[in-house]
Amino acid sequence: FGYALLGWTYSLDVTFGWSESPKVSLEKAFGLGQKAISLDDRQETAHRLLGSVYLMTRQPDKAMAEYERSIVVAPNSSYAFDGMGGLLCAMGRFREAIKSLETAIHLNPFPPASFFLNLGRACIYTGRTNEAIEVAKKAINLDAGIAEAHFVLGDAFIAAGKSGGALAELDKALSLTQNPPPWHIGHK
Numbered sequence: 001f002g003y004a005l006l007g008w009t010y011s012l013d014v015t016f017g018w019s020e021s022p023k024v025s026l027e028k029a030f031g032l033g034q035k036a037i038s039l040d041d042r043q044e045t046a047h048r049l050l051g052s053v054y055l056m057t058r059q060p061d062k063a064m065a066e067y068e069r070s071i072v073v074a075p076n077s078s079y080a081f082d083g084m085g086g087l088l089c090a091m092g093r094f095r096e097a098i099k100s101l102e103t104a105i106h107l108n109p110f111p112p113a114s115f116f117l118n119l120g121r122a123c124i125y126t127g128r129t130n131e132a133i134e135v136a137k138k139a140i141n142l143d144a145g146i147a148e149a150h151f152v153l154g155d156a157f158i159a160a161g162k163s164g165g166a167l168a169e170l171d172k173a174l175s176l177t178q179n180p181p182p183w184h185i186g187h188k
Contacts, residue, residue, distance in 0.1 A: 001036065001040075001043060001045065001046075002036075003032045003033070003035045003036035003039070003046070004032065004033060004036040004043055004045040004046035004049050005045065006032050007028070007029040007030070007031075007032030007033045007036065007046070007049045008029070008045070008049055010025040010026070010028040010029035010032070011025070011026070011029040011049060011052050011053060011056070013025045014026055014029075014056060015056075026053055026056060026057060029049060029052075029053050030050065030053045032049070033046045033047075033049040033050040033053065034050070036049075037050070041073075042073045043073070044070045044073050044074035044077050044079075044080055045070075045079075047066045047067070047069045047070035047073065047080075048066070048067065048070045048079060048080060048083045050062075050063075050066040051063045051064075051065075051066035051067040051070065051083055051084075051087065052083065054066060055086070055087055055090060060087065060090070060091055063087050064087060067080065067083050067084040067087055068084075070083065070084075071084060076107055077107070078103075078104045078105070078107040078108035078111065078115070079104070080104075081100045081101070081103045081104035081107065082100075082101060082104035082114070082115050082118070084100045085097045085098075085100035085101035085104060085118050085119070085122070086118045088100060088122075089118045089121055089122050092125075094121075094122040094125040094126045095122075095126060097118060097119075097122040098119065098122045098123065098126065101115065101118055101119040101122065102119070105119070112142065112143075113138075113139040113140075113142035113143040113146055113149060114139075114146075116135045116136065116138050116139035116142075116149070117136075117139055117146075117148055117149060117152055119135050120132045120135040120136040120139065120149075120152040120153070120155075120156060121152060121155070123135060123156070124152075124155055124156055124159045129156055129159040129160040130160065132152070132155075132156035132159065132160075133153065133156045133157065133160060135152075136149055136150075136152040136153035136156050137153065139152070139153075140153060145176060146176070147173045147174075147176035147177040148173070149173075150169045150170070150172045150173035150176065151169075151170065151173040153165075153169045154166045154167075154168075154169035154170035154173060157169060
């Protein structure tokens with residue numbers, strides 16, 4: 001279990017842009033995930049880690065196999081279903097993603113704000129804009145300091161034709177992020 005947790009630190013370094021060498025960090029994360037599985041193939045955390053690394057290295061079929069394995073070994077893990085939902089979103093399989101993400105939220109009595117982010121995106125892409133707005137607001141209520149939650153809410157407002165709300169949320173998101181996207185007019 002310890003190898004998998006250490007592997008996640010390298011993976012998160014890449015996710016949050018903290019790694020000086022994302023390639024090296026992902027190699028370390030992958031190696032630690034493999035080590036954990038070699039010791040015990042029933043480690044849901046290690047399978048999710050490998051799924052995450054495969055997703056970040058654009059190997060969706062391998063990521064799918066790892067997330068499926070994580071669900072098999074831990075069918076009540078909200079994090080396994082959240083990981084699967086994130087992968088399904090990345091693959092454009094939004095209806096399936098919604099089902100997986102709703103399962104994740106249902107399984108966790110205190111779901112973290114991050115669980116609502118991919119669900120919000122999937123709702124936007126399936127035309128469920130009012131639900132996307134509600135879901136993004138739940139994420140913000142749990143942690144208003146997550147820039148991505150404000151981006152999702154802004155996108156949901158755009159999809160719902162509410163440009164005023166969208167601009168306020170996107171500005172809030174940009175004020176919270178350390179590396180604003182280059183397309184933002186106010187970027188300096």
